[in-house]
Amino acid sequence: MTATASLSRRVFLASRFRHPSRVLARSKPSLRRSQASIASVQPDFTPPPPPPSSSQRTLDTSAGVPPYRAPEQRRNEWHAPSRVTPMSKYKELIDNGTLRPDDHQLQIVGKLQKLHDELRNYNQPTVEEAVVQTPSFLQRLFGSQAETLPEPPSNLPKGLYLYGDVGTGKSMLMDLFYLTLPPHITRKSRVHFHAFMIDVHKRLHDFKKTHPPGADPILPIARALAKENTVICFDEFQVTDIAVAMILRRLLECMIKFGVIFVMTSNRHPTKLYKNGIQRASFLPAIDLLMSQFDVTDLDSGTDYRKMPRALSNVYFHPLTEEHNLEIQKIFDALTAHDGPVVQDKQLDVWGRKLKIPESSDNVAKFTFDELCGKPLSAADYLEVTKEFNTIFVVDVPKMNLGHKDLARRFITFIDACYENHTKLFVTSEVPIYQIFSDEGTTQHSKEKTEHMRSVMDELGISDQQIGTTSIFTGEEELFAFARACSRLVQMGTQEWAMTAGHEDKHAMIL
Structure with missing residues (x-):
């Protein structure tokens, strides 16, 4: 191939891109062709999460907590037909050659299917309105609570915590679960954890601007997120500093009690999160929560999907x-x-x-x-x-x-x-x-x-x-x-x- 031809091909490939906010809706036949054309992407391909519809974004902001807007969210949202489940879709992808058979991965999909079945019979309880408390922020952040939270729903399914090294198919499995959620689960988010924490920090900043010193921001933020989400899927869950560790501990505790189900992917087993971190002892209750409220599953099977030719x-x-x-x-x-x-x-x-x-x-x-x-x-x-x-x-x-x-x-x-x-x-x-x-x-x-x-x-x-x-x-x-x-x-x-x-x-x- 000549240099000119090579350049022309690269320009052709790149010029197909259009910014999502500027793309017009496609006709269904064209859309199906696009779906088929990208079905060959390797399993660990990580698409950004779809945005919730406007009906999913109704939120009482009286507590000064703005509605969640994940930085990665895109305009179009894809819904699998109600009959599609993680297992049926996985087997279809194996049959059509998109994925390769992997016995260990099949067992993981079985766990996704189990959670999918439990969600079919689950309805999140109504989240009560936020009541802003005024003890010190540090007292709140490190776990002292004057307000009694509800007990988790008796039928709350356990979440999933999938961990493994690069190339183990974490993101593909997350997408498989998220995109086949039961149709009545309309309040949901799939977001990279890094982007989620940026949004949480924005909420904290906005809260401090509109509330007196010492008001607890964590409970209102947890309530807001619980109102907006029955299911949250986190990709690349990680804890890197004491502030994130303490915020996460409170958020997870509160949101689980509000009936939110989490599915997370991570590079680390929960017991290795924030290892050797400053004041790690304060984060240990969050690790205990992950171990007790999540099905912790190792994805490593010896197959690295990113090494496929x-x-x-x-x-x-x-x-x-x-x-x-x-x-x-x-x-x-x-x-x-x-x-x-x-x-x-x-x-x-x-x-x-x-x-x-x-x-x-x-x-x-x-x-x-x-x-x-x-x-x-x-x-x-x-x-x-x-x-x-x-x-x-x-x-x-x-x-x-x-x-x-x-x-x-x-x-x-x-x-x-x-x-x-x-x-x-x-x-x-x-x-x-x-x-x-x-x-x-x-x-x-x-x-x-x-x-x-x-x-x-x-x-x-x-x-x-x-x-x-x-x-x-x-x-x-x-x-x-x-x-x-x-x-x-x-x-x-x-x-x-x-x-x-x-x-x-x-x-x-x-x-």
Whole structure:
């Protein structure tokens, strides 16, 4: 294939993307063709959650708690026919070749089916109106309650807590369950945990602005969420700091008593959450709650679905040469030619702040690595960028060493945001993209973590030559974030991703 033909194909694939908020509804025959075309996506593909309908969003905000708006939610919502169950859909996907038979995974689907059957006969009790209390915030946050909460409903089904390493099919199983929920479960959410916690922090901020000091925000927020949701599906559940740990403890306790059922995926067994964290003892009751109120299930079966063979799409360019700069610019020019004018320094609003986009059209944005990661941007910033633009170019990505850990963490957060919003990503980098986080030093510390890195590399099917023998990361959570980023970069470099990135019908993968 000539360079021109190759470029034309990449432009064709990428130009199919349209921002979800700007896409007109399709006819049913066209929609069915789209569903069929993306059914070949690998099982661990993670579509963003569908939005609730307006009827699901009625909420008394007298307690000063705004309705939940998950950052990832998209306009279209897909509903499986009432006769479809997790097991029937899973067997259909096996029969048509979309998924491969896996005995261990079949057992997990059996647990999804059990919960599905229990939900058919479950109706969440009415959630009483919030009563705002005024003890100290810290007293409330760390578990002291003056108000008596109701006991959980006697027929409340146990939730599911699915944990496993990258590539074990967590997100596919979550989608399978969520999209086949019984039809009477209309109040539901599927959201990446990171985006959910950003929303909770916004609620806390809004609450403090409208209530006297010391008023308890957790109960009103828990009530609001319980009013809006009978079922909540969390992807990538994790606990990284003491504030999140304490907020989660209270939220889970309250929402379960209000009759909410949770299905969660995580990289960690509950007993390993927030391991060695500050004041972890205060979080132990939440771990006990997870162990008692959830069916905790290990997804690891020895099969890594992200290692399945697939064709690569040429979206990552290295090293940093004038030739690659010109090629990236040609792709950018082609994608923006019919996508509105290219503007400089567009401003996005994020929590009342202005975030500058150096170069962008309606759906495409371009950053240098320094513009994207050289400033103290947060996950909320990156989520907003990936919601606004379905195709993003990042140029001049350096190889990072131990002195660049803050930059590396931000870039990983950006990768996660791209993945969760299914954004098309083009990159130019100093070294192969999978080596940007490697450190070729031979310090004693790097030798000590070699065994862990070897395990990570084996899981991802990546060799020493591809990724380097060591990582600049040291802690267990850092290493897992590094592994997840590498795995996601692999997936985001495939033709399947190129064909479906920015697609508003991503839930159709399993419907």
